[in-house]
Amino acid sequence: MKGNPFDLSDDSAYRAWRDRKLKIAPGAVGDLVVEVSDPRDLTDAEHEALLGRCRAANMAIYVSPLGKTRETDIPRALGARFGLERLDHNPGAEADAVTALTVRDDALHTPYIPYSNRAIHWHTDGYYNRLDRQDHGLILHCVCPAERGGENALMDHEIAYLLMRDANPDYVRALMQDDAMMIPKNVVDGKELRPDRAGPVFMLTGEGRLHMRHTMRKRNVVWRDDPLVREAVSWLENLLKSDSPYIYRATLQPGWGLLSNNVLHDRSAFEDAEAPANKRLLYRARYHDRIAGT
Numbered sequence: 076m077k078g079n080p081f082d083l084s085d086d087s088a089y090r091a092w093r094d095r096k097l098k099i100a101p102g103a104v105g106d107l108v109v110e111v112s113d114p115r116d117l118t119d120a121e122h123e124a125l126l127g128r129c130r131a132a133n134m135a136i137y138v139s140p141l142g143k144t145r146e147t148d149i150p151r152a153l154g155a156r157f158g159l160e161r162l163d164h165n166p167g168a169e170a171d172a173v174t175a176l177t178v179r180d181d182a183l184h185t186p187y188i189p190y191s192n193r194a195i196h197w198h199t200d201g202y203y204n205r206l207d208r209q210d211h212g213l214i215l216h217c218v219c220p221a222e223r224g225g226e227n228a229l230m231d232h233e234i235a236y237l238l239m240r241d242a243n244p245d246y247v248r249a250l251m252q253d254d255a256m257m258i259p260k261n262v263v264d265g266k267e268l269r270p271d272r273a274g275p276v277f278m279l280t281g282e283g284r285l286h287m288r289h290t291m292r293k294r295n296v297v298w299r300d301d302p303l304v305r306e307a308v309s310w311l312e313n314l315l316k317s318d319s320p321y322i323y324r325a326t327l328q329p330g331w332g333l334l335s336n337n338v339l340h341d342r343s344a345f346e347d348a349e350a351p352a353n354k355r356l357l358y359r360a361r362y363h364d365r366i367a368g369t
Contacts, residue, residue, distance in 0.1 A: 081236070081277075081285050083244055083251075093237055100234065100326040102355050103247045104323035114139050114216070115152035122156060125334055129157075129369050133231045134335035141330035141362060143218050147173040150214040150360040153334065156369025159212045162360060163201055166268075174201050174359040176215075178347060192221070192355075194344040196317045199232065201287040203258040206274045209286060212362035213262060217327035221355040224345030226326045231235040232287035232339050234321045236277060237316060239307070246307035248277035255304055256288070257297040284365060289339065315339070327357065336365055 079085060080092030096116065101107055109124040111117055114137055117125070121137075128135035141149065150173055154160070162172035167184050169175060176189055201210030207344035215227075240247045249255065257273040278286050290296055291312055300306055315322070333340075347354045 079279070079283050081217075081283070082239075083248055089240070090226055095232070096237060097231060100231070101128070101132050101323065103318070104136070104229075104325050105126040107132060107134060107323060109135055109137050111137045111139050113141065113150055117153070117156055125268040126157070126234075126368055127368070129334060129336065129366050132228060133233060134338045136325060136327075136331060137332050137334060138328075139330040139332075144246075144327045144340075145218055145356075147171055147358055149176075149348060150216045150332065150358050153216075153332070154212065154214055154360055154362060157166065157199065157212075157334065159364045160358070161212070161363040162259050163204070163208070163363060165201075165361070172360070176357040176359050177354055189359075192345050192347060195342040196288040197228070197230075197339055199287050199339055199342045200359075201337070202256075202290050203261075203272055205272065206221060206278070207287060208363060210361040210363065210366040211286060212357075213279070213335050214332060214362075215327065215361075216332035216358040217329060218356040218358065219353060220326060220328055221345035222348040222353070224343050225355055226324055226331070226343045228343075229323045229325070229335075230315065230319075230321055230339040231335070231343075232289075232337075235286055235287070235311065235314065235339060236285055238309065238321070239271060242310060243307075245303060246310055247277060249256050249299075249301060249303040249307045250311075251278065252304070254299075255299050256290075257299075258290075259295055272305075280365070282365075286337075287339065291341075315341075317338040334366070336369060337361075338340045 080089045111121045127137045155309040164172040172330050179190040254273045257277050
């Protein structure tokens with residue numbers, strides 16, 4: 076695509092985009108933060124402030140006085156204000172497609188790490204979905220943090236692309252192959268819940284925007300048997316384990332949240348409080364839409 080910075084054959088467009096991207100990149104996690112009165116009913120100024128940060132870094136962190144208000148309408152209303160409408164209704168979600176991320180011990184949730192207190196490796200959400208049903212938008216709203224731990228690390232996937240392309244464009248080319256990463260089928264009690272899903276790590280949307288499907292987990296992922304793919308995966312893993320200034324770390328507090336274009340993120344292990352009312356609870360809303368205006 077002529078004029079697209081993510082076209083490996085268009086170095087001129089890439090250089091112009093790269094220079095601007097690095098110029099506006101946040102210098103610290105505090106640069107992502109916007110104070111809002113109520114994420115369900117943003118003022119125009121609050122909306123513009125959040126949108127500006129998402130345009131620069133594909134993410135923003137809002138801080139509100141809602142505290143431990145337990146309403147899944149919070150992320151839904153916020154998402155709607157940014158054109159996020161098509162929710163990804165994953166099997167573990169509530170009836171309205173918002174997922175309550177908290178430690179669960181029932182048969183439906185126990186097999187999946189997000190419902191435990193274990194660490195979650197770097198990933199983008201929905202990497203195992205069909206390519207035409209990828210998650211492009213992600214909201215995390217904190218109702219109650221863990222007593223200890225539960226920190227999120229965040230990285231703009233466009234910055235990851237930029238740093239990799241600067242290091243070796245062939246790495247990007249390798250990870251854009253249609254079968255670069257395959258997620259094996261999910262079978263439970265002999266029933267296939269999801270078939271094998273192969274696809275690229277870096278891909279372009281129909282509008283020419285960059286999307287990333289990635290997981291750093293070691294199990295249940297099969298990489299293309301290609302030396303360059305293996306080198307690229309290793310390079311990316313080293314980047315995400317580094318102290319890069321483009322990795323931001325935050326522990327969301329009650330009433331805070333992350334609004335993003337499904338950026339790379341992880342979660343540290345955590346310890347919950349004893350009282351049920353004080354156990355870690357985040358609402359997660361995943362969308363097939365990208366934030367409007369970004």
